[in-house]
Amino acid sequence: MTLTIDVARDKWGLTEEQRMIRDMVRDFAVSKVEPRASEIDKNCRFPVETFEEMAELGLMGLPISDAYGGGGADYLSYAIAVEELARVCASTALSFAAHTSLVCLPLSMFANEAQKQKYLSRVASGQCLGAYGLTEPNAGSDAGGTQTTAVRQGDHYILNGAKIFITNANYADVFIATALTEKGAGTKGISAFVFEKNTPGFSLGAKDEKLGMRGSDWGTLQFDNAVIPAENLVGEEGQGFKYFMQTLDSGRISIGALGVGIAQGALDKALQYAQERKQFGKAISEFQAIQFMLADMAMETEAARHLVYNAARLKIAGQPFGKEASMAKLFASEVAMKASSLAIQIHGGYGYTKDFPVERYYRDAKLCEIGEGTSEIQRMVIARHILKG
Secondary structure, eight states: OOOOOOTTSOTTOOOHHHHHHHHHHHHHIIIIIHHHHHHHHHHTOOOHHHHHHHHHTTOTTTTSOGGGTOOOOOHHHHHHHHHHHHTTOHHHHHHHHHHIIIIIHHHHHHOOHHHIIIIIHHHHTTSSEEEEEOOBTTBSSOGGGOOOEEEEETTEEEEEEEEEEEETTTTEEEEEEEEESSTTSGGGGEEEEEEETTOTTEEEEOOOOOSSOTTSOEEEEEEEEEEEEGGGEESSTTOHHHHHHHHHHHHHHHHHHHHHHHHHHHHHHHHHHHHHOEETTEEGGGSHHHHHHHHHHHHHHHHHHHHHHHHHHHHHTTOOOHHHHHHHHHHHHHHHHHHHHHHHHHHGGGGGSTTSTHHHHHHHHHHHTTTTSOHHHHHHHHHHHHHHO
């Protein structure tokens, strides 16, 4: 068999359209996102202007059909967009990923046509931001332990409970959240709802100050006899847990891409510094110890990228990708932590100051090992897959 090479693709096997999206997002990230990165981190400020600009570029619903205001691109293009944003500002990439993979995507997959027209078209076009409510004070890794309740009363549901650590909470207008509609039914008693910020009985609670991702908003969703119309039930009653587990499989690809972007950004900064910084009369990049660190960073970042791209391609092809998504998310998260740590080491004392961005990369990277399923949960998921054979 003769192996042919498609010259229209680059070394990552990207199509012309995927490369165009990558280059567009990279240019935007460098010109608009990177100059704001340090300031929004320092002030814990959500960059509203950045997301308005991203909406103008058609990025806010990148993998969603253009019939609903999306970009009509494939999921790999979207993952690449997350990666390019994270390369300069993980906060911006995280909010973008949460909006897209946790709100736009489940609405496109599970909402009915009326809900798509009313809600998906708004978030996918970037008219407003979306947020996804799953985590609760007593239901983190154990998402099936949801305690927020939804009681049917005529043509509406009454919700009570709270969701915590919700990305985009204070700036979103459209929300999706899970609630228990049948007690005693376990995960089969959990349903999903879409609703708006002005829902009676719904409010936003105080937000905590974070270690990293400080330019990405998060907060608490409060339901105090919140009244949500029955027509806002997403899909079938009792199927919400299944919907959200499928959503998280896709979301893990984007968190993997986030990790790859952080790792690549840390490598970029470390490489630049190593070539400029002189000690003992020569650039520190000439010392073998530094070269070995840079080599490990480059090797592991490329390996993580292969895992992420592979998972995205499986999703595009309609093939099972849950195991591969968990592998990509797990490995890329740990690579992001290692690469950002090595970047600080290469910078020495300067890396420990806020004068250089590598300390921000290090703080931001930790979220990747926690959000959308901790590293421990990913290992459990992977183990289940391989034990089933």
